[in-house]
Amino acid sequence: MAAITLENVSRHFGSVAAVDNVNLNVDAGEFVTLLGPSGCGKTTTLRMVAGLEQNTGGRIAIDNQVVSDANASFFIPPERRMLGMVFQSYAIWPHMTVFDNVAYPLRIRRKSTQEIAEKVKTALRLVEMENYADRPAPALSGGQQQRVAIARALVFEPRVLLLDEPLSNLDARLRTQTGDEFRALQKRLGITSLYVTHDQGEAMALSDRIVVMHSGHILQIGSPEEIYRRPANRGVAGFFGSPNFLPSKVQACAPQADGSFLLTLDGPGWVGPCGCSSALAVGTDVLVMVRPENMRIADKASIGAGEMSWTGPIVQSIFRGTHRSIVAETPAGRLNIDVPSVHNPAVGESITLAADSKAVWATPTN
Amino acid sequence: MTDNTAGTLRGSKLADKPLAGPNSLAFRLSRYFTGRDAAVLTLVLILGFLAVYPLAMLFYGSLHSTPPGMAGEFNLDGYRSIFTASNMVVLLNTVGISLAKTIPALLMAVLLAWIVARTDTPYRDKLEVLITLPFFVPPILTAMAWGMLGNPQVGLLNQVWKWATGSQTSIINVYSYGGVVWHMIQYSTPFLFLFIVDIFRAMDPSLEESSRMCGASRWRTFRNITLMLMLPALTNSFILSFIRGIESFESPLFFGTPAKITVITTEIYNSINHRATPDYQYATALSFAIMALMFILVIWQWRLLRGRTFSTVTGKGYAPNVMKLGKWKWVTFGFCILFFFVTVVLPIGQLAIGSFFRFFGFYSRDMLTLEHYSAVLGNAEVWRAFSNTMLLGLLGATATMVLGSVVAYVSIRTRWRGRRLIDALAWLPWMMPGMVLGIGFLWAFAMLPGPIPIYGTIWALLLAYMALGTPVSVRVMTSAYAQLSYDLEECSRVHGASFFQTLWRILIALAWPSFAVGWVLAFFGIMRELSASILLYSVGSEVLSVVLLRLWSNGQAEQVSVIGLFMMLLVIVFRWAQLRFIKNRISTL
Known part of the structure; x- marks a missing residue:
C-alpha cells in the first residue's frame, strides 16, 4: 500500500520550475530520502507533501487519499493531513516548555488531560527526554531540541513523518549517533518517513530507498546500494564520492540473468568486462565508473579474467589516516585509488591497478 | 531514465479512486478566498x-x-496666497531650524550611544534608561518648564546667574532661535540615541578587530570602519530626525511665536486660530505645500536606503568591543549625568518649584502655597x-x-x-x-x-x-x-x-x-x-x-x-x- 504517492507533481514559480513532473511512491513503513544539492527541489517536494506549498501541477495522495490535485483545484490544508514534521531549525516554540511543545498537537485535537500526559510521556521516553519535560524550550541544546522536535512529530501517531534536514544543525559526531538512533526508532515504530538531506552519507545510512534529485527532476530512485554501485548516469555517480570516469567503447554486449547487461569494453590501453543497466550497440561511447576504494594494487600475474587493469607511475600519495589516496598516471588517464594506509608506495614507482568487473559500472557518456 | 524511475510510475491506480468530495471543498475554498479578499x-x-x-x-x-462645510467656489487663491516673501522666510526658518537642531543632536546622540554601548563607563545600563527618558516626556511639558527656566525677566536660570555674579543683565532668553533649537535638541537626542545605540551593539566586533590587525589605530578604525559601517543607518536617522524637526510644533509655538519667529506649522496654526476670520483655504494650501516638501524628503530617504537598510544589523547577539577609559570613565559618566540633569531634572524641578509658589519667578518663603x-x-x-x-x-x-x-x-x-x-x-x-x-x-x-x-x-x-x-x-x-x-x-x-x-x-x-x-x-x-x-x-x-x-x-x-x-x-x-x-x-x- 502506498503511503505517499506523487503523480506528475510540479511546482512552478513564475516561469521557473522548482519541481518538474515528479513521480514517486513511498510504501507504508518505508524510509525514503530525497537527496540532492541545494536548489534541486527536494525541500519544495517535501513542503508540497506537507501542504505548506501548493503544487501547480499533478496530484499528491497520502494513504491513497488525494490531498492535493492541481487540475481539480483541490487542496487540503496542512493541518488536516495528519502528518508529523521535523523542521531544519526544529521550530521549537520558545514560549513553551518541552512538555507544552510536545503536547501541542494533542491539545489542538482536544485530547483529555490524562491522555495528553500519557502520550507526551511516552513520546518523550522514545527520544530519552522524559526528564526534561518541565524545562523551558530555549534552555535546551541543539541535540535536545532536535529530540523534542521528533517527539512532537510522533506524539499524535501521524500517518507519515516528514523530516527536512533534521540533522544538519548538529555537529558531526552527534549527527551520526542521532541518525542511527532515529533509524532504529523508525524501524521499531514502522512509521513511513520522507526525509530530505543533501548529505549522501546520511542518506545511505538511513534510507530504504533514495531519490536523487537535480534541478527539479528525479535522476534515479533505488536502494542505497543500487544507487551507489549502479548509478543511472554520470550525475548520480558523481554525487556519491569522487569516482574515476574512464572513456571507452563497447565491443560486445550480453544480457545477464538479473536484467543488466555485461559489456566488453575497449579503452585506451586496456580492455575488460563491465556491467551496464541497458543494452548498448557495439561502438557506443560509454564512461566507466570505478570507485577509488574498489581498486587494488596487484601483481600483473595475479589479475583474473573478471578483472580489468591499468599500469602507470604514481604521481601523488596522500596519507588520510583511515586510508591512503594515490594518484597514478595511466594510459586511461589519471586514476585515484584508495589503499590501506599501511601501504606506502613511493612516488614515481610504477604500479598495476586492478578492479573487479562487478565493482565497475558503465554509464552513457551524455 | 532507468528502470528504477519507471518502476515508480505504477501508482496510477489512484486514477480510478474518486476524489473525495471536491465540489464541497472547492466551494469551501472559494469561500475562503473571498473571505481573504x-x-x-x-x-x-x-x-x-x-x-x-x-x-x-x-x-x-x-x-x-x-x-469646511460652507458653500463656496473653487479657485487657486489659496496657492496664490502662499507664494509670498514672508512665506519664503517661513520656509527658510523651518528648514534652517530643523537642520540646526538635527546636526548637534546627531553628534550628541552618537557620543552618548558610544559611551553607553562601547566604553566601560560605570552604570551604563542605568545611564541608558536616564538618557532615553526625555524622549518619553511630552515636549509641551519641557517647553513650558523651559519657558519658566529661561524667561528673560524672571527665569530661574537668569535669577541664579544674577545672584551668583551680581550682574543686572540676563544671559538666557529662550524666546529666540536658540531657544527653539535648544528645545528641539533635547528630545531629538534621545530619539536618535535609541536608533544608534542598537547599531553600535549589533556590529560584529571581528569587523573592527580585523582592522586593528591590519595595523589601523583605534581612532582610525573608528573612523574608517565603525562609522562607515554605520553610515547608512546614521543617514537614515538624520533624515528621520530632520523630518520630525519640520513637523515639530511645540518648540516653535512656545519659543518662536513670542519672538516673531514663524515656521510652517505655526504659520498654519496662526492662520486658523489667531486671525479675526480663520483663513482655511490659505492654511490648507500651505499644508499641501508642506506635504510636498515631506514627500521629497521621504523619496530621498528611500533612494538612499535602497538595498542597504539592515546591512550592519545582523540581529546576532555579539559582545561588542568595550573600550577601557581609565580615569576618563568618570568624565563620560559625568557627561551622561549632565545630559540627564539638563533635560529632565531641571524641567521637572522647575515644575515642582513652580507648583508651590503663588507666582512663578517670585521664590520667597511667604509666597509658598498649595x-x-x-x-x-x-x-x-x-x-x-x-x-x-x-x-x-x-x-x-x-x-x-x-x-x-x-x-x-x-x-x-x-x-x-x-x-x-x-x-x-x-x-x-x-x-x-x-x-x-x-x-x-x-x-x-x-x-x-x-x-x-x-x-x-x-x-x-x-x-x-x-x-x-x-x-x-x-x-x-x-x-x-x-x-x-x-x-x-x-x-x-x-x-x-x-x-x-x-x-x-x-x-x-x-x-x-x-x-x-x-x-x-x-x-x-x-x-x-x-x-x-x-x-x-x-x-x-x-x-x-x-x-x-x-x-x-x-x-x-x-x-x-x-x-x-x-x-x-x-x-x-x-x-x-x-x-x-x-x-x-x-x-x-
Whole structure:
C-alpha cells in the first residue's frame, strides 16, 4: 500500500520550475530520502507533501487519499493531513516548555488531560527526554531540541513523518549517533518517513530507498546500494564520492540473468568486462565508473579474467589516516585509488591497478 | 531514465479512486478566498479613511474658497496666497531650524550611544534608561518648564546667574532661535540615541578587530570602519530626525511665536486660530505645500536606503568591543549625568518649584502655597481632560496596535493580493505632520455625508491619533514578526492547528511583548499629541495637552506646573513598568 504517492507533481514559480513532473511512491513503513544539492527541489517536494506549498501541477495522495490535485483545484490544508514534521531549525516554540511543545498537537485535537500526559510521556521516553519535560524550550541544546522536535512529530501517531534536514544543525559526531538512533526508532515504530538531506552519507545510512534529485527532476530512485554501485548516469555517480570516469567503447554486449547487461569494453590501453543497466550497440561511447576504494594494487600475474587493469607511475600519495589516496598516471588517464594506509608506495614507482568487473559500472557518456 | 524511475510510475491506480468530495471543498475554498479578499478590502477601507480620505479632502479644501462645510467656489487663491516673501522666510526658518537642531543632536546622540554601548563607563545600563527618558516626556511639558527656566525677566536660570555674579543683565532668553533649537535638541537626542545605540551593539566586533590587525589605530578604525559601517543607518536617522524637526510644533509655538519667529506649522496654526476670520483655504494650501516638501524628503530617504537598510544589523547577539577609559570613565559618566540633569531634572524641578509658589519667578518663603493644587484638583475641566486623555490613550493605543499588527501581518507574512497597497496606505500618514493631518480631518469630518456626528466628539481625536500612530505600530510589529521564523508557524499548521489557532497560540503568544512595547509608545504618542488635537478638539472633548496650552496662554503657569508634574509621574510609572515587565519578557525569548 502506498503511503505517499506523487503523480506528475510540479511546482512552478513564475516561469521557473522548482519541481518538474515528479513521480514517486513511498510504501507504508518505508524510509525514503530525497537527496540532492541545494536548489534541486527536494525541500519544495517535501513542503508540497506537507501542504505548506501548493503544487501547480499533478496530484499528491497520502494513504491513497488525494490531498492535493492541481487540475481539480483541490487542496487540503496542512493541518488536516495528519502528518508529523521535523523542521531544519526544529521550530521549537520558545514560549513553551518541552512538555507544552510536545503536547501541542494533542491539545489542538482536544485530547483529555490524562491522555495528553500519557502520550507526551511516552513520546518523550522514545527520544530519552522524559526528564526534561518541565524545562523551558530555549534552555535546551541543539541535540535536545532536535529530540523534542521528533517527539512532537510522533506524539499524535501521524500517518507519515516528514523530516527536512533534521540533522544538519548538529555537529558531526552527534549527527551520526542521532541518525542511527532515529533509524532504529523508525524501524521499531514502522512509521513511513520522507526525509530530505543533501548529505549522501546520511542518506545511505538511513534510507530504504533514495531519490536523487537535480534541478527539479528525479535522476534515479533505488536502494542505497543500487544507487551507489549502479548509478543511472554520470550525475548520480558523481554525487556519491569522487569516482574515476574512464572513456571507452563497447565491443560486445550480453544480457545477464538479473536484467543488466555485461559489456566488453575497449579503452585506451586496456580492455575488460563491465556491467551496464541497458543494452548498448557495439561502438557506443560509454564512461566507466570505478570507485577509488574498489581498486587494488596487484601483481600483473595475479589479475583474473573478471578483472580489468591499468599500469602507470604514481604521481601523488596522500596519507588520510583511515586510508591512503594515490594518484597514478595511466594510459586511461589519471586514476585515484584508495589503499590501506599501511601501504606506502613511493612516488614515481610504477604500479598495476586492478578492479573487479562487478565493482565497475558503465554509464552513457551524455 | 532507468528502470528504477519507471518502476515508480505504477501508482496510477489512484486514477480510478474518486476524489473525495471536491465540489464541497472547492466551494469551501472559494469561500475562503473571498473571505481573504474581504479582509483585505476591509483593511483598505479603514486605512483609506484614515489616510487617503483626509489627504483628498486636504486637496479639495485647498481649492475651496470658504471654510469646511460652507458653500463656496473653487479657485487657486489659496496657492496664490502662499507664494509670498514672508512665506519664503517661513520656509527658510523651518528648514534652517530643523537642520540646526538635527546636526548637534546627531553628534550628541552618537557620543552618548558610544559611551553607553562601547566604553566601560560605570552604570551604563542605568545611564541608558536616564538618557532615553526625555524622549518619553511630552515636549509641551519641557517647553513650558523651559519657558519658566529661561524667561528673560524672571527665569530661574537668569535669577541664579544674577545672584551668583551680581550682574543686572540676563544671559538666557529662550524666546529666540536658540531657544527653539535648544528645545528641539533635547528630545531629538534621545530619539536618535535609541536608533544608534542598537547599531553600535549589533556590529560584529571581528569587523573592527580585523582592522586593528591590519595595523589601523583605534581612532582610525573608528573612523574608517565603525562609522562607515554605520553610515547608512546614521543617514537614515538624520533624515528621520530632520523630518520630525519640520513637523515639530511645540518648540516653535512656545519659543518662536513670542519672538516673531514663524515656521510652517505655526504659520498654519496662526492662520486658523489667531486671525479675526480663520483663513482655511490659505492654511490648507500651505499644508499641501508642506506635504510636498515631506514627500521629497521621504523619496530621498528611500533612494538612499535602497538595498542597504539592515546591512550592519545582523540581529546576532555579539559582545561588542568595550573600550577601557581609565580615569576618563568618570568624565563620560559625568557627561551622561549632565545630559540627564539638563533635560529632565531641571524641567521637572522647575515644575515642582513652580507648583508651590503663588507666582512663578517670585521664590520667597511667604509666597509658598498649595492653592494651585487645590485649584487644579477642583477644576472640572482638568478632570474632564484627564479622563478624555486616559480614555483616548487606552482606546487609541489598543486600536492603533491592533490595526498595526494586522497590517504588518498581511504585508510581510502573507502573499495576499493587495498587501503592498495596504502597506503603502499605512505608511502614508508618516509624511503628514500632525498639524496637516488635523486640517485634513477637519475637512474630512465636515464633508462626511449625512448626519455622522464625528466632528466635535472625542472620536474625531481617536481617528486622528490612530492615523498618526499607525506607521509606528506597523513598524514595531513588522520587526517583531521578522524575528519569528516561518518554521514556528508552519510547524504548528502541520501538527494540526488551523490558521487562527496558529495565530493565537504561536504568533500572538510570541509577539505580544513587542505589541506591549508598541502599545506604550502609542500611548505616549497620544498623551503628548498637541498639533492635531488643538485643531480637532471642541468643548467637552479637550485633552490634557490642549488644556495645558490654554492655561499657559491665560498666564496660569503655576497650575500648568501642577498638571505637568502629574503627567511626568505618569510617564515615569509607564516607563518603569515597560522596562521592568516587558523587557524581561523579551530577553527570555
